[in-house]
Amino acid sequence: MDAEITLRVDGAARRLTLDTRTTLLDALRERLGVTSPKKGCDHGQCGACTVLIGGRRVLSCLSLAIAQDGAEVTTAEGLADDGELHPVQRAFLEHDGFQCGYCTPGQICSAVGMLDEAGQGWPSHVTPDMSTRPALTRAEIAERMSGNLCRCAAYDGIVGAIEEAAR
Structure with a gap:
């Protein structure tokens, strides 16, 4: 069965008709030509498909469009503002937070969402004091980003980029 929906993707309203079983990831990549979210595992285990919906991190392979x-x-792709890279994007470049680059768009979206969560005071599993805003230590960042895997193991650069962007 097909349905007509509207998605506002990276600031532009996009209307499309699709099978109701279509994932958000497939709608973005195959129907709208937005290729930054990647199909890594297609099971919600790697984070390569991470996008932000209303500012919150979402695994687009697990969400129906x-x-x-x-x-x-x-x-x-939509994080840059009028040609100016988002601070997380700049930090990833400066800290070599990537190697092959396949997971990078998902890592960046996840980092942006994670920094917002931490800024709002959301604790993680390793937050020592739940009554105060968590300090973004390397352990805290690693825990919060643990849903995003990097096959090249560029984690040192990824965490360093997020530390810089948090400042």
Whole structure:
């Protein structure tokens, strides 16, 4: 069965008709040509497909597109502002937070969402004091980013980039 939906992707309203079983990832990549979210595992285990919906991290391979009708979807492509890289994007470049680059868009979207979560005071599993805003130590960043895997093991650069962006 097909349905017509509207997604606001990286600031532009996009209307499309698709099978109700279509994932958000497939709608973005195959129907709208937005290729920064990657299909890594297609099971929600690697984070390569991470996008932001309303500023929150979402694994787009696990979300049905129809469930996001009307949503504001931001991909790594949409983080730049008028040609100016987002601070997390700049930090990834400066800290070599990538090697092959396949996971990088998902890592960047996840980092942006994670920094917002931490800024709002959300604790993680390793947050020592739940009553105060968590300090973004390397352990805290690693825990919060643990859903995003990098096959090249560029984690040192990724964590360093996020530390810089947090400052």
